[in-house]
Amino acid sequence: MNSNPKVPVYVISGFLGSGKTTVLLHMISHFRNIGKNPGIILNELGDENVENHLFEGQQVVELLNGCICCTIQDDLKTTLKGYINEEVDVLLIEGTGVANPLEIKDVLLDPLYLEHFELQSMISLVDASHYLEYQSFFNSSKEIRALLKEQVTSANILVLNKIDLVSEKELNKVEAKLADELDDHVPIYRTSFGEVPLELMLEKRFHVREVSHSHSTHELHHHHHHHIEATKLRVESPVKKDVLEKQLKKLSKHVIRAKGIIQLADDSRYFEFQYAAGQLRLNMIEKPDGLSPAVVLIGDKLEQDKVERFYKELTEQ
Numbered sequence: 001m002n003s004n005p006k007v008p009v010y011v012i013s014g015f016l017g018s019g020k021t022t023v024l025l026h027m028i029s030h031f032r033n034i035g036k037n038p039g040i041i042l043n044e045l046g047d048e049n050v051e052n053h054l055f056e057g058q059q060v061v062e063l064l065n066g067c068i069c070c071t072i073q074d075d076l077k078t079t080l081k082g083y084i085n086e087e088v089d090v091l092l093i094e095g096t097g098v099a100n101p102l103e104i105k106d107v108l109l110d111p112l113y114l115e116h117f118e119l120q121s122m123i124s125l126v127d128a129s130h131y132l133e134y135q136s137f138f139n140s141s142k143e144i145r146a147l148l149k150e151q152v153t154s155a156n157i158l159v160l161n162k163i164d165l166v167s168e169k170e171l172n173k174v175e176a177k178l179a180d181e182l183d184d185h186v187p188i189y190r191t192s193f194g195e196v197p198l199e200l201m202l203e204k205r206f207h208v209r210e211v212s213h214s215h216s217t218h219e220l221h222h223h224h225h226h227h228i229e230a231t232k233l234r235v236e237s238p239v240k241k242d243v244l245e246k247q248l249k250k251l252s253k254h255v256i257r258a259k260g261i262i263q264l265a266d267d268s269r270y271f272e273f274q275y276a277a278g279q280l281r282l283n284m285i286e287k288p289d290g291l292s293p294a295v296v297l298i299g300d301k302l303e304q305d306k307v308e309r310f311y312k313e314l315t316e317q
């Protein structure tokens with residue numbers, strides 16, 4: 001008999017493009033391999049999750065059009081309620097890259113949900129190749145710097161990801177900065193593609209006694225991602241890969257992250273693409289069912305005219 005009927009929950013957080021989905025996919029396949037049924041809650045900034053196909057056959061609830069932590073916090077509550085009577089063995093929650101994980105934790109620690117769910121660990125991802133750069137890039141934005149910090153300080157385990165993209169020297173610098181911000185007992189694991197051994201990743205590191213009622217950050221937090229916006233562009237016609245790459249690079253000062261589904265010109269097949277840390281990756285996929293090709297740009301102060309120019313250059317080939 002199960003002496004603990006509560007559903008264990010893991011929250012995966014981290015800034016845009018840090019590797020959250022990569023880790024989530026590792027976790028899903030681990031649980032399925034050991035015969036467990038994971039429930040998944042995804043939160044995306046756009047109104048459609050263009051990464052849908054990655055989760056085929058999974059029990060996924062998507063919270064779109066906002067970020068779990070504020071605009072659709074109520075949706076998270078409703079979704080959790082829905083999971084109370086579901087046959088899931090574990091619940092995995094991925095916030096948007098601009099989610100304040102403390103607010104997600106807040107919901108999980110509401111007495112209503114504490115009865116049914118047991119937070120195991122707040123897993124935070126940091127992109128080693130961009131962490132220091134973001135500190136200076138967002139120098140003028142107090143909110144974003146605070147968010148970056150909270151994504152780190154809320155961690156029960158910190159996954160320092162994308163180490164393949166940085167030198168040992170830079171890595172040491174990033175780690176020293178993170179160690180300053182973290183409690184001594186929070187481990188930092190250096191990884192590429194989030195490959196922390198699962199037994200370490202899944203260790204129960206959060207204990208309810210840590211709960212405090214000092215949640216006065218709520219008001220402050222509300223504007224944390226004031227400048228970061230997601231723009232979704234429907235791109236019905238085929239596009240050229242080199243044009244896409246060139247146009248994304250042109251916007252590199254403003255676009256932190258882009259992703260989407262496109263049909264390639266001269267090829268006609270469909271591809272999912274990911275653009276992070278200045279790198280474009282394409283993966284061929286089946287023609288997406290019920291999902292139109294689209295490009296989602298996520299950026300800071302992404303002005304309308306720049307987006308329009310991008311769209312024009314991309315589609316008028």
Ligand SMILES: Nc1nc2c(ncn2[C@@H]2O[C@H](COP(=O)(O)OP(=O)(O)OP(=O)(O)O)[C@@H](O)[C@H]2O)c(=O)[nH]1
Nearest residue numbers: 016017018019020021022097161162192193274276
């Ligand atoms: N070089 C390198 N690329 C990585 C690593 N981890 C993830 N990526 C790539 O970085 C891109 C973003 O990874 P995701 O896992 O989607 O990141 P995310 O945090 O979920 O992104 P958002 O949902 O936009 O916040 C993808 O193309 C990944 O394949 C890594 O360790 N090294």
